[in-house]
Amino acid sequence: MRDPFVASVKANALDSRFWKSAMSLKSTLHDPLDASDPSDSFSSGSAFQLLLQQGQSGAPPTPVVLPAETYEAQAAVSASGPGGPGSVVAETSGGLTINLIFDAAAMAAPASFRAGIEQAAALLSSAISDKITLNFNIDYSGTGGGAAAGPDSGQWVSYSTVRADLINNASPGDTSFNALPTASTIQGQSSVAVWNAQLKLWGLVGANDTTTDDGTATFATDIDPNLLVGVALHELTHAMGRVPYGPQPDVFDLYRFKSPGVRLLTDNIPASASYFSLDGGYTKIADYGRNSDPSDFLNSGVQGGSDPFNEYYSYGTLQQLTAIDLKQLDALGFHLASQTPVVIQTDGTTSLVQVGSGYFLDTVGSSSAGPQLKYNGSGVTAGEFGNWTPYGAIQVGSGYDVAWKNPGANQFTVWNTDSNGNLISFLVAAVPASNATLKSLETTFQQDLNGDGTIGLPAATILQTDGTTNLIKMGGYFFLNTVGSPNIGPELTYNGSPVAAGEFGTWVPYGAIQVAGGFDVAWKNAGANQYTVWETDSNGNLVAFLVSAVPGSNATLESLETTFHQDLNGDGSIGIIATVIQTDGTTSLAEIGSNYFLNTVGSSSTGPELTYGGAPVTAGAFGTWVPYGAIQVSGGFDVAWENPGANQYTVWHTDSNGNLVSFLVSAAPGNNATLEALETTFQQDLNGDGTFGILSTVVQTDGTTSLVEIGSNYFLNTVGSGVTGPELKYNGLPVTAGEFGTWVPYGAIQVSGGFDVAWKNPGANQYTVWSTDGSGNLQSFLVAAVPGSNAALQSLETIFHQDLNGDGTIGIPAGTSPAAAQPAQASQTSFDGQTLTLNTPSAFSGQLVGFGGDGTLTGSDQVDLRGFNFYTLHTGFNTASGTLSLSSGSSAASLQFLGQYSQDSFHFADDGNGGTLVAAAAPATLASVANEVSNFAAHDTFVFAPNFGNITLPGFAPATDTLQFSKTVFADVTALLAAAHDDGSGNAVITDALHDTITLQRVATAQLAAHQNDFHFV
Template identity: 60%
Template sequence: MSKFITDPQDPFDGLFDTAWAEIYASYLPPALNSSGNLSTSAPLEILTPVLTSEAVESSSAQNGPTSLVALTSGGIIINLLFDAAAMAAPASFRAGIQQAASILTSAISDKITVNIKIDYSGTGGGAAAGPDSGLFESYTSVKADLINNATPGDTIFNALPSGSSIQGQSNVAVWNAQLKLWGLLGANDTTTDDGSATFATDINSNLLVGVALHELTHAMGRVPYGPPYGSQPDIFDLFRFTSSGTRLITGGNTAPAAYFSADGGNTKLADFGQTSDPSDFLNSGVQGPNDPFNEFYTGSTSQTLTTVDKELLDALGFHIAPPVTTVIEAFGSTKLVEVGNNFYLNSISSGSGPELKYGGAVVIAGQFGGWTPIGAEQTAGGYDVAWKIPGADQYTVWSADSNGNYISNIIGVVSGVSFALESLETTFHQDLNGDGTIGVSTSVIEAFGSTSLVGVSNNFYLDSISSGTGPELNYGGAAVVAGQFGGWTPIGAEQTAGGYDVAWKIPGADQYTVWSADSNGNYVSNSIGVVSGVSFALESLETTLHQDLNGDGTIGVFTSVIEAFGSTSLVGVSNNFYLDSISSGTGPELNYGGAAVVAGQFGGWTPIGAEQTAGGYDVAWKIPGADQYTVWSADSNGNYISNIIGVASGASSALESLETTFHQDLNGDGTIGVRTVVMQTDGSTALTQIGNNFYLYSGGTGPELKYAGAAVTAGEFGGWTPIGAVQVSSGYDVAWKDPGTGLYTVWGSDSNGNYQLNLIPAVSGTSTALESLETTFHQDLNGDGMIGIPPSPTSAPLATAGASSDSVMFTGSPSILTLETPSAYSGHIVGFTGDGTLAGSDQIDLPGMNYPTLHSSYTSSTGMLELNDGTSTANLQFVGNYSQDSFKFAGDGSGGFVVYALPTTGQPIPTSAGDGTAAAQVAAISALNVSVAAGQDTFVFAPNFGQVNIANFKPATDTIQISHSVFADVSSLLTATHDDAHGNAIISDAAHDTITIQNVTTAQLLAYQSDFHFV
C-alpha cells in the first residue's frame, strides 16, 4: 500500500438550497506524483466565483487552530474540529452540524474515531467537503476486508467480482475512515486528518442538518475516484454502475448516467448525478427528490438519513445499526409499522406489506412537517391511511393504492369531532380522535319530556324519545355545528305544537336563550333574548322543556319565602319580590318607579322583611355583610313612596323601634324592638342603655342622658363610655371611663339628664377626687377593690438605706417596709401577711427597681423570692409557709413597685431576736406591699392575685398555672385577654385582677394554649 492523497478538497460539492442552488463537488481526487506517491492534482474548474472564494478561505482557515466537539452514540466517534470562523459563527450553525453528526453516530455502530475539520465562510448557500487522506490497497485485500467485516447476513459484498482486479484495476483507493474500519490506521487515532468540510454563511438554518449530512458523509468517503485523477477506483466506485456488471470509474463532474446498486448492477436503488457531482444522487432519480444525498436541496429535503442513504453507507464498509421498528397501531387486518424513518402497511396475518409512498418515493418521517401517520387499514382498492398533527386537533386521511402509493385525500384537514373522520373510524377499527368511541360519537344531552336532544359527532338532533328519530337542528338551512355560535351550547329541546323549543346556554356564564324551530328543526326565531338564570321568562319555559334549565333545583319559576312574620310574607319569585298575605297567599309585587323591583337592582341592598300597614306596606332592606339598613314605605299596590328611615346602623333606635311593626328581629341582636341593657345598678339609679342611647332610671323610669340638648349616642365621644350613674339633689352624677387610656371623668347633669358640667376632669384611677366620689355612686369605679379612698397605714413605715442584713418582723396592722437599696438587703422577713388587697396587706416597697420589666420567682424550699427588673436583682428571704401564690405586685407611683401579700396562715412570728427562724435582729414594722411572683418556668396564680407583670415569658416553654375559681378553662381565659397599646397581652379576671405578659401578644397565647394549666 502507498500514501496517495493529502488534501483532496477544493471544488465545492453541489448541494441544494430552496432555490435549487447547486452545491459543488466537495472533494478533489488525488493524482500520483513523480515519486510514485499521490498528491493533490490541480484544482478542478471552479464553477462560480463565490465558491472559488469559499474554497480559498477554507484552505487557509482550516490550517489554523481548531476547537474539538466529540459526538458519539456508543459506536463511531465523530470529532468535529471547528476552526476560528466556525467558532465565531452563530451557535445555531454549530448546533446544526452537531445534530447531523449525532444522526450519523446513531446510525453507524463501528468503534472508530473520524476527525473532520469544519469551516464557516463564503456566501451563496454552498458547501464543500471530502476526505483528506488515504492509501491504495490491493483489490484482493479490499474485497476481503469488506466481506470479512460485513454484518452477519449482509450479502452486498458477495456481488463483487472474483480475481485480483476489477475492470482491469488491481488497486483501490481507501480513505482514512475505511482504513480505520479495518485496522490499517489506528481505529481511534485523534491525530489523523480524515476529512474537511466548509459551509457558506447563508445556508438556511432549518435545512442545515440535511446539508451537513450530505457533506460529512463526503468527508467519510462518499466520493468517486478514477480518471482524470488516476485509473484506480475507490470503494464508492465499486457500487456505481452504468449497466449490470459494468462499473463507472471516473471522478469527472461530467459523467455518464450511472446508478447505485448493491447486487452487481441488477437493481437500481438510486440514480447518480452527471454534471454537478457524480457521487450525489440525481434529484429526479428513483430515490425521490427529497433525499439529503441529492445534488440539490429544497425546503422539502429530508433532515435525516433515508433507507437508501444507509444502504450506501453500508456499501462503503460502515456497519449500520438496525433501524428501530415501532408498531404504531395493529387494529383490524393491517398493522402500521415505522421502520427507521419509513412506514410499512403490513398485513397482521402475514407480517409483510408495501412501504408507504408519495410521488413515487417512500414517505419519510417529518416529510410533511408535524403530520404523523396514526392508522392504516387495507381496503378493496388499496389502503386508507390516517394522519394527525400531535398536539393539534387536526386530522386527514389518505387513499393509497395496493403498492402503498398515495392517490388522494379521502377527507381534507378536519378536527377530531368531524363527522367524516368519525365515520371512517369503523374502517380503521380504531378510535382516531381519542374520544373513547370508534365511529360517530353520540351523546344524549338531555331526554326529558317527549324529545331527546342528541349530539351526533359535531351536530345536534331533536329525536323523539318514543321513536328514536327526529330532525337535525339547522340554522340558515345548514346543520348547526358545535361551537358555531362561540360558547353557546344547546342544553334542552322539546317538541311543541308548532315545531320545537331549543334552550341554549354559555357554560360558565349566567347567560341563556331559547330558540323556536319549525318541525324540520330549522331556526325560526328567539323565544326569549339573552337572559340570566333568574329570568322569569326563562324559568316559565322550564315547564315546557320539562327541565331545570338554570340549575336552581326547581322546574318552573323559583319561589323562596324570605320571611313570614306578622301578617305579610315577603316572597322572592324568580328575580322579583311579592308582598303576600299569609292568610290568602297573594299580594302585590314590589315596584319602584312603576317597574317591578329586580334582585340586585340597588347593588347589594336586599329586602329582608315586609309588613302590611294601614296605608300600604313597610319594607325593610339590608346590605348583607354590612351594618346598613333602611325601610321603605310602599302603597297598597307595592309601589315605593318614600324612605321611612335613611341608611342606619343595626343599633339605630329608629330601626329597632320599627321591629315591632315587622314582628321581626331585623338587626339580629336577639331582641324585637329597642334593646335594653342595664349597665350598672349600684345605688338608687340604674344606668340603662336602650338601643344606642342611655337612660337614668329609678324604679323603671327616668330621663335620657343628653348633651347640648340632644340624646347622647354610644361612641359619640370616641372611646368614652358611661359606667355609672346616681341621682343627687341637683340631678344626676354620671361616671365615664375611656378603656383605652384608663382615664375617668364625672359629669353633673340636671334632673332632665342634660349635661351641666364636669365634676372632675380626666383623671387616673388612683385620683383621690375620683375615689372620693365612689361613695356617692356606691360603686368601685376604678376597680381597686375598695369603694372610696383606701385607708392609710396604721403604723409608720420602716425604711432601710444601703446594705442591711437586719431581719424584719411584721406584727399587728398592715405595715410597710421600704428598701431603698433592694439588691443590698439580705435579712429575713417574718410574719408577712395580708388579705389580698393593697390597703389590707403588709407591703414591701422597692423604689429603686423598675415595675414594668419585673420578673420574679419564688423557691419554696428556701423561702427566697427573687425579683429582677433586667438591671438589678433583689433576693427577699421569707420565713414561713409561703408559695408561688402568696405574693402580689403593684406600682408604687414613683417608678418602683410594691410587694404585698395574699391571705396566709401558719406564718411563724418570732418573739425575740434569738429565734432560730430569723436573723440576729428583728425589726417590728407596720407596713408592706406585695405582688405575685412569676417563676422562670412556671407562674402560679390563686384568686385575688392583683396586678401582675411577667417579663421574659417564653411561649411553648414556660407555664402559667391558674386556679379554676379564677378561670374555668383556657377558652374563658382567652376571652378575657386583650392587647394593650404596647403589644403586651393583658388577662383580666372578674375581680379586676390583671396579668400583663410583656412582649407577648394574645395571638401568641392563642397559638400556645397548652401553656395554661388549671388547678
C-alpha cells in the first residue's frame, strides 16, 4: 500500500545537521530526533513518539517526520518570505528541469550566489535525462559556511513496488538494482519512504507539476563563491532524495551497508560505519560519513577527499559531479545522460566539452566544470538549433566567445557570452567562410574557424590611401581600414553582402575616404572612361550614388577629388579647374565644368553654386542667356545675365546658397535705369555704355531739392546728400519721360510731409503742381492745367524759389491790386457767414479756418465752387498739407483747410447753378487746440467761420494779406479792433466772444488800425 505522508514542520529552529566546512565546524552536533540526546528539546514531541512507535511495532508512522535538514531549510525560507517577481529560474538541458524558487533573502543576495546555484542545477539537469520537473525553494541566510537541504514531501510505498519500479525503469544494461532482495520486505521492513523526486520518476506524482513543493535548501552567506557550485551540488541532491532514514528505509538506505547483506537503517549521529555498495555489500564504492550526515561520504573514505558529496568541503573540493556521485544518483532511480565528457575543441585556455546533451566551457587544466553554454538562461542542448553545432570556444575579457557552424550551408556564427555562458550578442551571424570578421576572430580562438587552412586574415594589398583611409583588398574582398590602426575596418558590401573582386565586371574600386556617417568609395571602368562614387554607411554598405557612370570631366566627380585627396579622373589635378568669368569687388563668378559658382575673392574654398528651383544652373540651360557678373549683397548675391544678340539684361537676386529668389530687372534694355543703377553695386559696366551707374540730368535745383532725370525716370534728391532720393510716381508706378505727352516736370521742392512738383505744358502755356508723399507718389493737385497768370501758381513760386510761369518774377508781381489777385473781392468771392462762394475757384489761395458742421447742408459750413460740374468732379485730400484738390473737366482748384481733416470730412453736392457745394461732414476740430498756419504765400486770404478755435499766423503781412469773418463773429472793423490787444511779446491777439483767438505774430494792433482794409465782414 502507498500511504501519503505529510511533513509536520517543527515549531522552533533546530540545531541542524549542516554540511560543514572543515575550517568552520566547531560545535558538537546532535540528533534532534534521538531520545537519548539530552540536549534535544523535542524528545517528548510528536515526531519522537512516532519514531518510537515505529521501532516498537515495525509499522511505518503516519505521517512520517521529514529529514532534519528539511526542517532547518524550511524554517529559513519561511523567515525570509517569497522572492517576488523574477525569483523563479528554470534550469534544463532537455531532460531534467529544476525550478529554483529564490526567497526574498536569496533575491537580495549577490548575483554570484544565484549564479552558483544555477550552475549546479545546470550540471544536474545535464547529467539526468529524466523529463521531470523538480521545484526547489532556495534560501540565503546565516553564517558559519554551512548549508542544509532535504526533500519536502513524499509517500510510503511498499518495498516490492519500489524494487519493481527501480528494476523496470532501469536503463538498458544497468545492473545497479539486481542485488535487491526479491522478498516483500527488506530487513523486516515492508514499506519504503519515497520522496517526490522518485515519485515523479515513476508517475506516482505529476512528472512536470510545477505546483508541488519538492525540496528546500538554505545556504550560509559566507560560503566562498568559488566553492559554491560544489556545496550546491551536495545540497540539491539531498533535496532529490540523497538522505538517510530509519527504522524504515528510503530509497537511499537500500544501498547503505554495514557489512555484506546488512544495511544500516537509521539516521542517528554519530552513525555506525557504513559504505555505498551496489552488489549487496560485497564491493565498497564509497564510505559514508559518521559525524555530520550519514548520507554524506566520509572525507577519508575510498572515494577520496575531494568529492562534493563528502561530509566536509575545502578548497580542494571538486566543483562538478564525479563518477561515484553519478552512481549514487543512478541508485536513487535517476536515468543518467551519457556522462563521458567529450572534448570538442581546446582553444588556448578553454575547452569546449559536451557532457550528455549539454555543452560546458571548461578551463584547461582545472578539475572543476566550467559554466554551461546557455541561451535565454537555459542550457543549450545538442540539436536545439538544427544543424548548427558549437565547435570552438575561448575565454575573453568578461566571458566567452563560442564558434558555431552549419556545415551544410557553409555558414558560421560566433556568440559572445557572459561569464556564466549565457548568450549576450553575436560577433558574426550566419556569415560565409570568406567573412573578414570571422577570419579575424581566428587569431582570438587560435583555431582555423572557416577551414581554409590558415588562421587569421590573408595578406592585405593596399589599393589606395586617401587621407585617413586605406582601401584594402584581402582574399578577393575589399576593406575600409583606418590608416595606422591594426584593426580591420568595415568590409565593402552591397545589399548587405560582401563585394567580391570582379563582381561588377570591369568596374574596380580604386579609392576610399571616411566621411561623416560612413565612407565615400570611388569606382572606375577604365575601358569606358566612366566613374562612379558610392556613399556607404559606417558598416561599408552602399547607401547612395554620389555620381554614377559619369565621364572624367563631370564637375561633381572633379569636386569630390578634394574630399578624396586623389586625382580621380587622371587629368593631373585635384579638384575642378575653374574659369573666372568676372570678379566684382569681393565676389568671383566662376565657371567650373558646366556649372557656375559664387566664390569669395581670396578664398581657396568653392562658394555656393548658382541654382534655379533648387537645381544647379548649367551652361546653356537658358539658351543664349549667360551670367557675366555677380556680387555678394546682404542676404545673398546679385547675378547679372545678358542676352547679347537681343541686347537684353536680367539681374537675379539669390539667397546665400545661390538659389534664385527674385528678379531685380528682367529682360530689360541696356538703357534701363534700374540696370544702370545696379552698376554701382556690381562695380561693373553692365550695359557696356562706358560708364558705371545711371547718367543723370539735373532738371532743376530749388532750395534744398534737385529734380533729377536718371534714364527716363525722375528722382527727388536732397541737395548735397549724394544719395538718390525717392522716385516720382503716379498711382504707385514710376513716372517715365513722355508718359503724359507734352507735360514735363521742371521743378520740385521738399515740403512738410512730402514734395511739391511743378509740371508745364509749354505748347499750351499750362501749369500743374503736384503734392506728393515722402515716397514721391502723387497725392493731390495744388493747381491743375492753369495759365501762367494763375495767382495760386504765382504764389507757389515763393515756396519753389523758382519763377514757375516765366514772367521774370518770383511770386505775384508787384502792383497787382489785391482785388485782382485775391478772391476777397466780391466779383470773385463772397461769404455770408456759412457759405464761401468762389466765382473763380482756381484763383483762390486762401486758408479756411474753423470749417465744420453736422453733415447736412443747412447745418454745415460750405464752399460753393462756381463752374465746377458736380457730375464730372474728382477729389483728393492730402492730410499732410490739409489740401483738398478738386478737378472737373478742364477746371481745377485747391482748398487749404486748417485743422484735422480727411477725405471723409467733406460732402459734395450740386449747388443747383452748375457748380459744386463742398460741405463739412463733421464739427471743426480746432476748438481748444493751438494751430499754426505756415507755408503760406503773400496775398493770402484767411476765411474764419464761427468757432474757429485758437489760431496763430506767424507770417501775416498787413496791407497784403486779408482776414475775412462772418458778421456773427465781429459786426465790423470797430468791433474787431476793440477785441484786439498786444500780448507784450510783439504779437497782436484778437479774441471773440467765445474766447476763440487769432495771434498775429510780429504785428502790432496799431498796424491793424492803419490797415483796416485788410478785414472783410460778410
